[in-house]
Amino acid sequence: MTARLDTSPCPVPKWLPDRHSQTLYAALAASHHRIAFVRERVQTPDGDFLDFDWAGPGLSPNRVPPDASPAAVAIPEKVAATRWMTAHDWQSLPTLSETPALILFHGLEGGSSSRYAQSIGQYFRARGWVVVIGHFRGCSGHPNRLARAYYSGDSEEIGFMLQTVRARLPHARWHAVGVSLGGNALLKYLGEQGAAAGWLQACAGVSVPLDLVAAGICLSQGVINRQLYSRYFLRTMKKKVLEKASRYPGALDVGRIAHARDLREFDDAYTAPLHGFRNALDYWNRAACKPWLAHIAVPTLVLNARNDPFLPEPALPGPNECSDSVLLHQPAEGGHAGFPTGPFPGHLGWLPQRLARYFETQR
Template sequence: MPSATPLRQPAAATHGRIQNSGFRAHPLLRNPHLQTMLPALLRPRPPLDLRRERLELDDGDFVDLAWAGTEQTGAPTAVLVHGLTGGFESKYLRGLALQLIDLGWRICALQLRGGGESPNRLARCYHHGDSADLRHLWHLLRRREPEGIVATVGWSLGGNVVLKALGEEGDQAPVDFAAAASVPFSLYECAERLRHGVARIYQSHLLGALRRMIRHKASRVDLSAIDLDAVLSAPDFFTFDDGFTAPLNGFADAHDYYARAACGPYLQAIRRPTLIVHAQDDPMMVREIIPRAEALSPFVTLQLSTHGGHVGFVEAGPRGRPRMWLERHFAEYLQRQRVEHEGASRAVA
């Protein structure tokens, strides 16, 4: 049986499912800000040996890949896509990679265009709607191993990119199943949320990282098409995206970018088993953006939890030690899908 075909068509279903994720927050870490900040600031970076590959693109630019785990031909491959200002060093990405490697998976981490230490060659950088490079990678992996299992996981911005790419590919998606967490389904509301209250701390942190990236890029790449001083002094994401993201990526302005880059309108077009995990207390978003079941494809399951923060989901492990529930949950989901897929392939053969 060829890979990258739907394993099951949901019988008579017209939309996706929304269910409780089963996540129980650590009793001392129910606050959404603690859930968000503890894994990012206090968690040691999981050690992971990476094999780097530079993937040249048709437009003269490149993206970097990092491979880990088995090099055995035919092993299942998990493509991991980081969030805004993330990359190969992201702790959540490394944590999931280690769990999957223990289960015999091969890891292919995609560092989105302009992420990481090396600026990309073109003026443009990655953004929430930048799904073309991921789709290119999917098709490349499918050509390399036509019968191999390919799964994809994305977090935050990376989750938006994954879901948008799945919807764009539809029935032709060259992946077998996917997962995403803490996804900004509607970008305008998220940008507005980050302008107010405690959420401004996250906005300041993210914009600071983006400014550093742009300064580094400007020392090597011609950015004369934008007002660099205005971008570097942008007080919020609306101003930043108006001055940087939109003009360098073909959008009229920030509002046009938010409308066209958000994954929400693409969820109904997804045709591969997909799990989305989202916390209702995510401090970077508002509850109103969480889609209803009618907005989801029959192939999509949205799991919600009361607590969890943004890419947090810290539970109590043995002796009450904090443990990263989301990574274990995703690893278990991908492994179940793998077993089901392999069983279906043997039955057909």
């Protein structure tokens, strides 16, 4: 049994001629529709918390519900969620068994304000879906409580987040999308669970670094990858971790973390030891989702542009490496988590439309 392979193009504009321009423009400048959310905070079994940003029929992010006061539900930080969820909000959401629902897992240092999350969220919400963005620890605008954070292979956390939203709307027809790091964790979870994840209608991984060793080496080499992308991620990652160090004296190697020059050095100093791995290479090998693609039983789209600057094309899986529940879509262009299209100034409409087509037709 093998996966299907789709190589049809993403029609990126000629004025974005290469992988870097497609990636950076989509992440930093491309036009997109905006969406506001209502936030729920969920306590985790280990004493931490996760923030879920909800949108859907019946939810009014900019209107205070009758069971609360403006001060009680206000979120002071500048995030895509405008207020906290109340009991009245849960009563307002649809409970019909045919209600379509989508949870999105963001990429490294992403969240509900990320352009891809905004674009996907608005597209599906406008079509009557319930949409929720599940934030990994420390990515919602609030520092998490523990010294640990999040990592690419945390399928246990994915399972907790999925069961949380399922418990909120148990009769909905749930779908899941993971972008980049979030996609790796989601696909690994789907492979580990096999048929047990069959309550999900369909899933998708977008621009997933399926082979974390190849991706990690790629991002740690070359002027643009090392000096631009890695520095961009490290800027916020270091800040968060060094803030944790002030709360957990002696638990973190502050010197190594502060002087990390690329993701390998950062993962060696922080991500690997804090999450049970020997070093970055051990982490990348054990957390990668690629070996799990053959065990996925839920209909799943795996979308990777062949010019993604974060993952070398030879590291992309072939049909014989995946189960027949998987559709591999590998267009030649699109960059990383971007897929911009249209005449200048362009837009991000292609990606949510591609996801919707797969969810509707599995093609």
